[in-house]
Amino acid sequence: MKRITGQLLHYSDDPHSQGGAAIHHVEAGAIVIGEDGRIAWSGEAARLPRQYHTLESVDYGDKLILPGFIDAHLHFPQYRMLAAYGKDLLDWLNRYTFIEEQRYGDPAIAAPAASAFLDELLRNGITSCLAFSTIHPSALDCLFEEAGRRNMAIASGKTLMDCNAPDGLLDSAQSAYDDSTALIGKWHGRKRLRYAISPRFAVTSSEAQLQAAGTLARENPGLLIQTHLSENKSEIEFVASRFAWSKDYTDVYDRYGLLTETALFAHGIHLSGRELARLSEAGSAVVHCPTSNNFLGSGLFRLRHTTTGSAPVRVGVGCDIGGGMSYSMFDTLRDAYTVSQLVGSRISAHEAFYRATLGNARLLGFDADAGTLEAGKYADLTVLDPAATPLMAERHALSNDLHDILFALMILGDDRAVTETYVAGAPLKPQT
Ligand code: GUN
Numbered sequence: 322m323k324r325i326t327g328q329l330l331h332y333s334d335d336p337h338s339q340g341g342a343a344i345h346h347v348e349a350g351a352i353v354i355g356e357d358g359r360i361a362w363s364g365e366a367a368r369l370p371r372q373y374h375t376l377e378s379v380d381y382g383d384k385l386i387l388p389g390f391i392d393a394h395l396h397f398p399q400y401r402m403l404a405a406y407g408k409d410l411l412d413w414l415n416r417y418t419f420i421e422e423q424r425y426g427d428p429a430i431a432a433p434a435a436s437a438f439l440d441e442l443l444r445n446g447i448t449s450c451l452a453f454s455t456i457h458p459s460a461l462d463c464l465f466e467e468a469g470r471r472n473m474a475i476a477s478g479k480t481l482m483d484c485n486a487p488d489g490l491l492d493s494a495q496s497a498y499d500d501s502t503a504l505i506g507k508w509h510g511r512k513r514l515r516y517a518i519s520p521r522f523a524v525t526s527s528e529a530q531l532q533a534a535g536t537l538a539r540e541n542p543g544l545l546i547q548t549h550l551s552e553n554k555s556e557i558e559f560v561a562s563r564f565a566w567s568k569d570y571t572d573v574y575d576r577y578g579l580l581t582e583t584a585l586f587a588h589g590i591h592l593s594g595r596e597l598a599r600l601s602e603a604g605s606a607v608v609h610c611p612t613s614n615n616f617l618g619s620g621l622f623r624l625r626h627t628t629t630g631s632a633p634v635r636v637g638v639g640c641d642i643g644g645g646m647s648y649s650m651f652d653t654l655r656d657a658y659t660v661s662q663l664v665g666s667r668i669s670a671h672e673a674f675y676r677a678t679l680g681n682a683r684l685l686g687f688d689a690d691a692g693t694l695e696a697g698k699y700a701d702l703t704v705l706d707p708a709a710t711p712l713m714a715e716r717h718a719l720s721n722d723l724h725d726i727l728f729a730l731m732i733l734g735d736d737r738a739v740t741e742t743y744v745a746g747a748p749l750k751p752q753t
Pocket residue numbers: 396410414418521522549552613641644
């Protein structure tokens with residue numbers, strides 16, 4: 322067992338809708354980590370039970386200890402394929418992404434990539450994610466093997482795509498079903514790993530394959546489903562022409578039974594009122610990927626428009642590497658903030674940090690074991706330094722309340738502000 326001390330911060334609900342009672346801040350706090358990697362005790366250091374007084378301790382002083390960040394949408398095989406100059410989504414996919422992803426059929430490429438990808442997450446305080454892989458079962462094996470070695474709670478799945486992409490990146494409706502079924506049996510529930518049924522998007526799946534995805538969803542109730550939806554205007558037009566019978570883009574997925582309570586749809590920028598109402602009714606979620614939306618010029622996501630009103634839809638946040646510009650959760654939240662300003666509904670730092678922790682944990686079904694600092698959960702933690710650089714220290718000196726500290730951190734922070742990242746109690750931030 323061991324003890325760490327510092328300022329503790331976590332959320333028990335969305336502070337935007339639930340107010341200050343959802344914010345749990347302890348200025349001089351302590352967390353006791355058990356041999357099982359779970360939090361044995363957390364609270365005010367002054368109230369630390371006597372039996373923990375003699376434990377070996379790491380003191381983080383004034384630094385903030387939060388639940389590890391959780392990213393709800395990114396692409397493992399694009400781990401190094403970011404910052405690629407392209408016109409828009411479909412051009413960028415064809416020109417770079419589909420080329421890079423074909424390499425992942427070779428485990429000699431995918432295995433070191435999995436390690437580098439997870440290192441990059443941990444460098445940025447991210448302890449869990451829902452990630453896309455490629456069509457290759459062996460690439461998913463590489464990702465899950467490496468995540469399992471690190472005890473990380475990672476959700477992913479073999480990508481389903483059988484048309485409108487290079488031959489080297491196509492499966493078939495039948496092989497998608499067969500491979501996914503075998504991989505679910507092999508990985509789902511092993512260690513902290515979860516399988517996600519992963520049709521890439523309606524552009525690259527035939528009707529037969531979407532049908533197969535729906536069959537997988539029916540046969541495996543409760544499994545996560547991830548795909549892309551309504552990201553880019555040309556994409557939406559293409560989907561409308563391919564599926565002429567559909568009411569809209571959402572209706573395509575709906576037809577095949579993919580709107581479930583455990584389905585996450587990346588982007589969802591241009592959804593109509595009908596689509597939002599249907600997603601709300603189904604209990605599905607949308608993942609806001611602001612750095613990607615800005616990078617690819619996809620559009621401005623209206624967070625409040627999506628989360629409130631007569632048809633509220635749950636919203637997560639993700640970096641969407643490599644459409645996204647950065648692994649840093651600070652950058653994702655900073656762009657979520659700037660986009661919220663542009664659409665006229667400013668989000669607070671508390672709401673942003675909630676979405677990056679418990680909010681995403683709930684959407685990914687990881688909240689029983691992660692997302693807060695409560696006893697019993699895994700000690701997946703990120704230790705943040707709001708004064709990590711000379712300029713940040715100067716700005717920090719001006720802060721006079723918790724919100725101001727968090728806001729400056731999210732606007733100015735990068736991986737230098739992540740002092741340590743704990744996964745199931747083990748300090749795993751790469752040192753280089
Ligand atoms: N839509 C389908 N595939 C992708 C992808 O790899 N990245 C993004 N941003 N959108 C997609």
